[in-house]
Amino acid sequence: MPRSVNHVASRAKRKRILKLTRGYFGARKNVWTVAKNTWEKGLTYAYRDRKNKKRTFRALWIQRINAAARLEGMSYSVLMGKLAKAGIEINRKVLADLAMNNPEAFKAIVEKVK
DSSP, X not given: OOOOOOHHHHHHHHHHHHHHXXXXXXXXXXXXXXXXXXXXXXXXXXXXXXXXXXXXXXHHHHHHHXXXXXXXXXXXHHHHHHHHHHTOOOOHHHHHHHHHHOHHXXXXXXXXXX
């Protein structure tokens, strides 16, 4: 009995991955083995960088809060300590947004904890 290979499925799988690698440079877009390896590594980077994105944004928020707090004559660490002591539960994302887009509201929060 001759060997039966499901060529329709295997070709469809190859086409799907080659479609996902469209736009890559050189052989990465059209050579099956290279494209497959590149796509798999891209998934690894995507997983890793979804985690790193959270770190990066937290660092950005802290920098923005620190800059705004120093305009009010207070450092970031002192501000966060006083917020905790005053029982004001506001996260860094919202605090950074206030510092950037609504400085008077941020100033009111700083005045409350002083």
